[in-house]
Amino acid sequence: MIGSPEINMVIRQILSPTLKENSFNKVNTRHNWACIDHCIWVLDISAVGKYFSDVTGWSPMSIHVDLGIYYDFIPFKDGEIKIGNKGELLPKSQQCHLQKHLFCNIDQSIYTHHFDNPAEKERNDIWWIKPNGSNIKEVLTDIKKSFLIDGLEWLRENTDLKIALIEIEKEYNSFEKFYKAMYFAEHLKDKQKFNKYKALLEQEQKRIDTLFN
Template sequence: IIVGIKGFQRWITMIGSPEINKVIRKVLSPVLKENGFNKVNTRNNWCWIDQCIWVLEIGAVGKYFSDVTGWSPMSIQVGLGIYYVFVPPEEDEIKKGTNGELLPKQHQCHLQEQLYCKLDQSKYINNFDNPAERNRNDIWWVEPDGSNIDEVILDISKSFIDDGLKWYKNNTDLETAFANIENQHNGYNKYYKAKYFAEHMRYNMKLDMYNHLFEQEKKRIDALFK
């Protein structure tokens, strides 16, 4: 990109996805492999443990989000998820790999979480108009020229080791995961997941309860569209 400054021009190099991906593969991918991730594809990563599939996705916020909020367009968010194979997909078809393995997206996971930035980003975000954007820590600011990308990916690795790994391991325990689902906001999605958890864990009284709640909620929603 050429920028004019007081009568002359200079080149500004803008970082792109290939440059960021190179640093991810160098810094973060080995950490994921060391901690059980079987399929490491830079931005999309999976780990299969018993009845659970761990999912870690890395995404840029993009131009539209940047225009609205002020974050640089290549700024990064990291989504975590666990997909439980005994809960059947209701609508979205789950993509499969070459060996038939399930490759769910983070938004398809039954439990979801984010990694959080531990860096001081005040110099980038203190001038945002929206206080909510100034206070959020689920995005890593990436300088347009990529000058801080090593620091960003190192911090993502640290956040994964300190917090993400603990979240994954805790919720690989089905008792913990079921408790977390039961603590979710009452509604269709909660009841759907809870009834399959109860069935899988042979909690017959809870299975009856969540089946009943699910059918009631389904009827209520169906009635809204008649």
């Protein structure tokens, strides 16, 4: 069975140069970052693993690719963010304030048609990697394509803080949404929105407190 070292080698051959050409200044095979103004772009590549494979039927070395943007003016409140050798923040994609999956453009029905779960048959946020690794180059070429066509545009668009705030405002009302929006409004010096989201955040905190008291 193919292992991580063989997959990582192809990632470095096909995807890493493209990331370096597009502002990623810390490229570490499966975990990559770009620091742009107040934004930190993140691209993480993760294997689905044995447990997921046993439950769903996907091959264990199959991978998904997650993007994120972390905004450094929003205080981080859950756990700790990794710090690099130069003092730079190195968040994981799931720690980012905006998150996105990349999607597969390859027809993978030959591998998934026998799945019992219809949702697993139809999902396109995972790239199937054959146990012998014979399709790794095809997979990484498609990931590169997905990044250039879809992911890079999303990253660039949401580096515009006003656009990013609009995206946050579209989210389902929650403590997390109000928290992010309040700090965005403060950073953008939008007093009206700051007061709005501060009040909503305090109201939501009181609601949550009553559930546990």
